[in-house]
Amino acid sequence: MNTADVLADMFGRIQESVHEVVEGLSEDDLGVRLDDGANSIAWLVWHLARVQDDHVADAAGLEQVWTAQGWAGRFGLPFADAETGYGQSAAQVARVRAGAALLTGYYDAVHEQTLGFVGGLDDASLDRVVDEAWSPPVTLGVRLISVIGDDLQHAGQAAFARGALERR
Numbered sequence: 001m002n003t004a005d006v007l008a009d010m011f012g013r014i015q016e017s018v019h020e021v022v023e024g025l026s027e028d029d030l031g032v033r034l035d036d037g038a039n040s041i042a043w044l045v046w047h048l049a050r051v052q053d054d055h056v057a058d059a060a061g062l063e064q065v066w067t068a069q070g071w072a073g074r075f076g077l078p079f080a081d082a083e084t085g086y087g088q089s090a091a092q093v094a095r096v097r098a099g100a101a102l103l104t105g106y107y108d109a110v111h112e113q114t115l116g117f118v119g120g121l122d123d124a125s126l127d128r129v130v131d132e133a134w135s136p137p138v139t140l141g142v143r144l145i146s147v148i149g150d151d152l153q154h155a156g157q158a159a160f161a162r163g164a165l166e167r168r
Helices: 003-022 027-031 041-060 071-075 090-094 100-118 123-127 140-167
Strands: 129-131
Touching: 003 041, 003 100, 003 123, 003 140, 027 041, 027 100, 041 100, 041 140, 071 100, 123 140, 129 140
Parallel strands: none
Antiparallel strands: none
């Protein structure tokens, strides 16, 4: 297994989790929050897709799928196109409403762009600095690991929320 294979496998696991967590749930179910300060499944999946889209597109020098393929318009959220959900208030979280097909459609499009990028990577490419705003500067390898970790955490949170919803 090489670098590209490992990354493709990890992002594939995220895709599987996204599909599993939203499968069979209505838009109302996806919008349920366990309390007024909690994130909904819809918000968690939207957010993890937005972060992956934002970070991978930036590292690859590509336009985000969100804008390039018209997903921002399909979702119709009351946020700027650059919004990823980071630091949003509880009121903003509550405004993310979407059905399973919309959420998985967007994630799948992000996943496709991600695989197109990581498929050409080798070990040496992971050392390229992609963000000098941090000390030490962030390399591509660190950025991709960060995205994978963040996505898996949010997918796990969404799975937890689904389990709690199903026990109601």
